[in-house]
Amino acid sequence: MLALAGFRRPLAAAARSGGGAMPRKVQGGEVRGGDGGQVAPAVTAPLPLFQGKAAGKGPAEPGAAAGPVVAAGEGCVRVAVRAKPGSRCSAVTDVTAEAVGVAIAAPPSEGEANAELCRYLSKVLEVKKSEVILEKGGKSREKVVKILVSMTPDEILEKLKKEASS
Secondary structure: OHHHHHHHHHHHHHHHHOOOOOOEEEOOOEEEOOOOOOEEEOOOOOOOOOOOOOOOOOOOOOOOOOOOEEEEEOOEEEEEEEEEEOOOOOEEEEEOOOOEEEEEOOOOOOOHHHHHHHHHHHHHHOOOHHHEEEEEOOOOOEEEEEEOOOOOHHHHHHHHHHHHHO
16 A cells, blocks of 8 residues: 555646646637646637538438439439328328328337338339338338339329329
8 A cells, every 4th residue: 555655646746736738728718738838729610509400411412312202223212201100091291302291090109100101102102012111210200211113203202292282
């Protein structure tokens, strides 16, 4: 125990004198180094008040179309869906710039709503059930559905808009 007591004094003295390497902020907008000798102006950038989660994010690729339906490559199309489970009947409620709103006639438990969503979209888009896959959002209302057919995003968007208007 006596050997450790010798180390405690130099460490405590360094801590009291501010001998650490971390800079400290002082009055006047200056930042001083831990040794007290170096002075540099404090630089702060103004922060925006509030920008949502996707603020500043553009399309993933420069040529990618913005909207709820985008080409995914390899003959696939991705559809951004805002699910509304627990509805009386399945229906496309709205098509916005962010997502396609779909009311689902199944409860949001044990994947029932996800299965109903894929089944309903396959019926609306007139494709096989096995060609509609839930890619993201298994436990969220914000979902991404992948359509494994060689249709253009415009064709899919047109079918969804037609269903929403009926």
